[in-house]
Amino acid sequence: MDNIAGSKPALVWAVHISAALLVALWLFPTLGLLVSSFRTGDQISGSGWWQALSTQEAQLPAIRLKGEEVQKDGAFVIEGNLFDGRTSTISRWGINSRDPNAFAAGESTTLPDGPTLTLQEDGAFALSSTSTMAEMRMPRVFATATTPPEFTLQNYNNVLFQPKAGQGVGQAFLNTLTVSIPATIIPILIAAFAAYALAWMEFPGRALLVAAVVGLLVVPLQLALIPLLQFHNSIGIGKGYLGVWLAHTGFGLPLAIYLLRNYMAGLPRDIIENAKVDGATDFQIFTRIILPLSFPALASFAIFQFLWTWNDLLVALVFLGSGDDQMVLTGTLLNLMGSRGGDWEILSASAFVSIAVPLAVFFLMQKYLVRGLLAGSVK
Amino acid sequence: MHPAFQAILTIVIGVGGCIGYFYFSNLFLDKVLFPARGENAGRNINRANMIRPWLFLLPAMIALGLYLTYPVFATLKLSLFDKSGENFVGLGNYAQMMTEAKFWEAMRSNALWLVVVPALSTAFGLLAAQLTDRIWWGNIAKSLIFMPMAISFVGASVIWKLIYDTRPTGQAQIGLLNHIWMQFDGGWGSVLLLRVLPAVLLAGFAALMGWLAWLLIRALMADRAGGFWLRIGRLAGAAISALIGLVAVIWAFGAATANLPYGAPQQWLTIPFWNNFFLMAVLIWIQTGFAMVILSAALRGVPEDTIEAAILDGANAFQIFFKIKVPQIMGTIVVVWTTITIVVLKVFDIVRAMTNGQWGTQVLANYMYDKLFTASDWGVGSASAMVIMLLVTPILVWNVYNARKEMR
Incomplete structure (x- = not known):
């Protein structure tokens, strides 16, 4: 239908180009970090x-020469390469920071304390002197070089397997998993039973309860922090995983009940009435008929809850301790931003470790996510 | 006990406990309490069926009551007591909060967030939905725009902090924004892009707001039969859009005459007032995908015949979009708007991670967190939590009202 209005080629092209621009704009930030x-x-x-x-072409940070001294033709020589294994091409170089581009590749210079230094295009250097250089402080070289594109997995290796103190992203990954899996599974059953009662059982006060659930959907969990912390302390849970699981369960329930009730209320009445006529109890109807039929809604909620618990910062900050065995990914990332804000190689790899799982879930289960959003766009 | 083992145990106990509870409580009800046999069989079945819903609801009601309803009242109570939570101080905490400059700063930035983020997210979402709806690679495009929804606020903050990164003059800029900024040298291209374009856009927006206000006033004049609340609503709408329009005019002048520091790398997150917008960009980036998905479904639900009729009447693509489609999905737009508004009211992670409320970017949720856990002042912290609750309440009432209307 729209193609009548969109039949002008110019307009079609405008649409394609604007859409491409929009997508690029939305993709670029993530791409940059990746x-x-x-x-x-x-x-x-x-x-x-x-x-x-x-x-x-870029000016490299200063590189201090190093190598073994050998005697050759009566002179003391140290040979080596500025770049171990990497392929860069030097255009200009120098021996102090005031004049980093003093010499061209292949030229030689005499250092202030005597020796002669020659630097080739490929980074090979030769330092030669008439006397031994064993006691001499090795000179630094400033080089401007062109470097081909080069990528490394070292950052991931560092943050996952060789963390420095407080950067344990691998451990935080496991902690986050520990928080989010029980916090996703437990609310589902509780909510499913409640949703069935609200959708298919007749009792006084039902409408009021549904309204209450809708209301609770938007109650900010900021209000719950101190009272619940007090409550957890008074019953002896304190700060720990149990407290987080309970809190996430409580906070996730309104959305779960709302989504599932809406879905279940839309199931065909005939099936349920036939089952009742055949003598099935409510419990049987629920477990044998409703639960299997509600799979799409259950999946939708499970994805929401998983993304929400995985990405959550506030609940984890408040209800979990801050030891290494309890820090979640978001918390670790927050600390890294504070303490190592300039170390982008650590920060970006850590961030991508934390983003990877939700992104995988997102791309694999997008269908259910969209369905869930359309069914209950309130939270 | 290792946490992972504890997690598995919790899942088993939680799920097993749930199933066990539901199974045995039903069994108990049917076999022991009100058995469906003997002389009272019929009466017993009825009684059991009266109790059963509450069996199904009990765990959920306990969890909801304890974890969401009770805290609202407990926080209300805490907000009326002093720091330690022992001495009653009445409205003292609220009074003290009102005297704090940081609180008003948080209120001001929150107000800004409340206007800008839902508006731009919805607008971009609508644009993305309309653009991607009719092209062959639309689904891929939608996926990519929707993707930030899966990224945590903290992760998104890291992503955007790289964009806003600043290096001293003379070094290569690794932040995209500064890199672009350094391309402007004050020549005619800069004037066109940084002065004329924003000024024209803002002026256009102001004109749109003025037009909206005029429409509302005209409706108010013409429709004398309208109910009291409708008239009040229209008047308020007209006043708000006129006000926003006025602000836009002032900003347009500002944009046209601003003295821009060309050639110097900027520390974007420390520029007072404007840094709020750099933080908002993160949330808009995340929420646009949500708006797009919902609005795209709504756009597809617009009846074909209304569009056909418009085409036959000679409407062009823009007229079809603004005069046929948008009015028909107004209800959905309101839902998207209110949903994003709630997210904005609770925004915490982004501000915490990027500026921690410094340089005039404080928001309510972060102010509250600082009071509760940095200053350990539960009284004022709870009072600010109540302010957030108060701001959410109109939306809560509106949602409940709509849900009840649908139930009937």
Whole structure:
């Protein structure tokens, strides 16, 4: 139908281009972090991530020469390469920071304390002197070089398996999993029974309860923090996983009941009445008929709750302790932003570890997520 | 005990406990309390069926009561007591809060968030829904725009902090925004893009608001039969849109005459007032996907024949969109708007992660967190939580009202 109005080619092109621009705008921020997480710290601070795919010329940070001294033709020589294994091409170089571009590749210079330094295009250097250089402080070289695109998995290796204190992303990953799986599963059953009662059982006060659930959907959980912390302390749970699971269960229930009730109320009345006529009890109807039929709604809610508990910061900050065995990913990330805000190689890899699971769930289960959103767009 | 083991145990106990509770309580009801046999069989069945719903509801009602209803009243009570929660101070906490500059700063930024984020998210969502609805790669485009919904607020903050990153003058800028900013040199291109374009856009927006206010006033004049509340609503709507329009005019002048510091890298998150907008961008980026999904479904639900009729009457694509489609999905737009409004009222993670409320970016939820857990002042903290509750209440009432209307 719309194609009548959209038959003008110019308009069609305008639509394609605007849509592409919009998508690019929405994709670029994430892409930037993803690309950065595969670059070394020097690369990240040396050039923007959008230049990561092209060969580029940049001034490298100072490199101190090192190598074994050998005697050759009566002279003392140290040979080596500035770049161990990497392929960069040097254009200009220098020996102090005031004039980092003093010499071209292949040229030689005499250092202030005697030796002669030659630096080739590929980074090979030769330091030669008439006397031994064993006692000499090795010179630093400033080089401007073109470096081809290069990516590394080192950042992920570092944050996951060799964490420094307080950066235990691997441990935080497990902690987050520990928080979110029980907090996703437990509310489902409780909510399903309640939703069945609200959808298919007749009793006084039903409408009032449904209204109450709708109201509770929007109650900010900020109000619940102190009273519940007091309550947990008074019954001896204190700060810990049990408290988080209970809190997430309580906070997730209104949405669960609302989604499931709406879905169940839409199931065909005939099936349920036939079952009743055949002598099925409410319990049997629920477990044998309603629960299997409600699978799409159950899946929708499970995805919501999982994303919500995985991504949550506030509940974890308040109800969990701050030890290494209780820090979740969002909390760890928050600490990293505070303490190592400039170390983008750590920050970006950590962030991507925390984003990876929700993104996978999102792309695999998008159908259910959209369905759930359309059914209960309130939370 | 290892937490992972504890988690598995909890799942088993939780799920097993639930199933056990429901199974045995039903069994108890049917076999022991009101058995469906003997002389009172019929009466017993009826009684059992009166009690059964409450068996089904009990666990949920306990959880909801304890974890959501009780805290509202407990927080209300705490807000009337002093720091330690022992001495009654009446409205003292609220009075003290009103004297704090930080509180008013939080209220001001929250007000800004409440206007800008739902408006722009809904607008971008509507645009994305309309653009992607009729192209062949629309579903891929939708997926990608929707994707930020899955990213945590903290993760999104890291992503955007990289965009806002600043390096000293002379070094390569690794933040995208500063990189773009450094391309502007004050030449005619800069003037066109940074002065003329924003000024024209803002002026256009102001004109739109003025037009809306005029429409509402005209409706108010013409429709004398309208109910009292309708008239009040129209008057308020006209006043608000006129006010927003006025602000837009002032900003348009500001944009046209601003003295921009070309060539110097900017610390975006420390620029007073405007840094709020850089934080809002994060939430808009996340919420647009949500708005797009809901509005796209609504757009597809618009009856074909109304569009056909409009085409036959010679309407162009823009007229079809604004005069046929948008009015028919107004209800959905309101739902999207209110849903995002609630998210905005609770926004905490983004501000916590990016500025922690410094440089004039404090918001209510972060103010409350600071009071509760940094200053350990439960009285004032609870009072600010009650302010958030108070702001949510109109939406709560509206949602309940609509739900009850649907139930009938």
